[in-house]
Amino acid sequence: MHLSVARLFRASRQLSNVVNGKWTTTHYTVKDRSKDPRWAEVDMTRVTDEYDVVIVGGGPGGLSAAIRLRQLAEQAGKECRVCVVEKAAELGAHTLSGAVIETRALDELFPTWAEMGAPVHQKVTAESIAILTQTGRIPVPIVPGVPLANHGNYIVRLGHLVKWLGEQAEAAGVEIYPGYAGAEVLYHEDGSVKGVATNDVGIAKDGAPKDSFERGMELHAKCTIFAEGCRGHLSKQVMNKFDLKEHEMSYGIGIKELWQIDPAKHRPGYIEHTMGWPLTPTQYGGSFLYHIESDGMPLVSIGFVNALDYSNPYMNPYMEFQKYKTHPSIAKQLEGGKRLGYGARALNEGGYQTVPKLAFPGGCLIGCAAGLLNVAKLKGTHNAMKSGMVAAETIFPDLEANKTVTPSGYQPALDKTYVMKELKACRNIRPAFNSSLGMYGAIAYTGLFYVLGRGMEPWTLQHGKPDNEKLLPKESCKPVDYPKPDGKLTFDLLTSVSLTGTNHEENQPAHLTLKDDSVPVDVNLAKYDGPEARFCPAGVYEFVPSESGTGQRLQINAQNCIHCKTCDIKDPTQNINWVSPQGGEGPKYNGM
Secondary structure: OOHHHHHHHHHHHHHOOEEOOEEOOOOOOOOOHHHOHHHOOOOOOOOEEEEEEEEEOOOHHHHHHHHHHHHHHHHHOOOOOEEEEEOOOOOOOOOOOOOEEOOHHHHHHOOOOOOOOOOOOEEOOEEEEEEEOOOOEEEEOOOOOOOOOOOOOEEOOHHHHHHHHHHHHHHOOOEEEEOOOEEEEEEOOOOOEEEEEEOOEEEOOOOOEEEEEEOOOEEEEEEEEEOOOOOOHHHHHHHHHOOOOOOOOOEEEEEEEEEEOOHHHOOOOEEEEEEEOOOOOOOOEEEEEEEEEEOOEEEEEEEEEEEOOOOOOOOOHHHHHHHHOOOHHHHHHHOOOEEEEEEEEEEEOOHHHHOOOOEEOOEEEOHHHHOOOEOOOOEOHHHHHHHHHHHHHHHHHHHOOOOOOOOOOHHHHHHOOHHHHHHHHOOOHHHHOOOOOHHHHHHHHHHHHHHHOOOOOOOOOOOOOOHHHHOOOHHHOOOOOOOOOOOOOOOOHHHHHOOOOOEOOOOOOOOEEEOOOOHHHHHHHHHHOOOHHHHOOOOOEEEEEOOOOOOEEEEEOHHHOOOOOHHHHHOOOOOEEEOOOOOOOEOOOOOO
């Protein structure tokens, strides 16, 4: 075994949540510290700080909101204290996307972004869409109105763009705190959001305080913007508290690799999207492959999106991606190249039907935390940025006169922008895949209604029950046979995880918490053959022999977690609850 992989594997075993020979959940969000005598003498007071606006999440949406607030304050000659907390050690380190972007929101935020040095250089020069069969490909014409048409767009390394946006935000006077995870939502006595608390640090794996224990800070704000991205764990809480959801979100998992390829095969600016093989016609998903020149290197961003509404518990999204790369038309572009990066992230696929109520007392949701990804376009950056800007413009006028700002005008204002208009226009494309005709029905629908009818059909299709409820019992499904990785084009999971740079302090409770420790074996393993060991793209969940020698137990290798949130979504009983580990931990992506 390669040394770095072996070291990672050993570390993951050390960090697995096994205490005194017994596996258990010890995180304080599950185990009440007030009833634990080990915490009786610990000072639990927090330092507090006051802001006008606190933003949770330093991605494109959160940073755009922060920048716009400071721009408005500068224009008005008023002070506005804005804080951004980001769980990654540095801005962009947790950012993962394809990514082809529309620059329309960037144009509005910084009309001279090109002269300012924004890392947005690679214009799309050629594109293709195809349906893959096992050995061939069927071209799909790109006509005006097709959501995936990308003329005029740019290929970017989104983490680098996020880092640049952070530099602009700091220059504008935004206070940015990378390495601090928003861990708790704070409320006023009237129930409105008061702000957030950052995570506690210095807690041992068994849940006891260490000598290095430090309580998190309280960050109070007149308005709190949640910009955590897909399935944010604080966003999930405020959605439930304020009953914001009207329809269940549908999700996918996007798995990506970054390759340096043979210069003779490189076509800077070329992009392609495919659907079909290796998925069956009834499974939603597809691929992207983007050629970009970056720092003089011939790079390819390649990825596979697998919908999380699949029914076969033996499905393995990671292995579907590896299998996809063996297709003759894909393999020939990568052969002779070198893989530089790997990562994965859940993404919202619900679209217009599943956008929740966006404002609530003391705060609002923006970007992918609000479900604003346009899955038909495979784009969310411009929507995230624009939603952050609109939120800022709605909040700012009320800051001076109010102690708590409820941005009730935010959603109506967003409805008038291209964000909601484009989501509404293609609202039925993703749910059309849920018909018995699967991919073919959706292609026919897209052609008839979106391209010819411009999305003007009077009805709205719904997604149905949530993704976690769609798994079938193991007896109803056949195991999937995946080829063994060859180490050149396809790779084993731990080798891939070693490329993410992920790291977590070993002696801390696992942040993959379980509401009931018995469910993984008694329900998930017994009924579904332990799907968490397959749907996780980082090897976090592993069924191993129990200490008694009879049966199995679930081992949680929290060291491997790349914060994709798939487990929080796809766990069939919703027994897994992802919470923030100590700030600054997780993957360290470089322009993914």
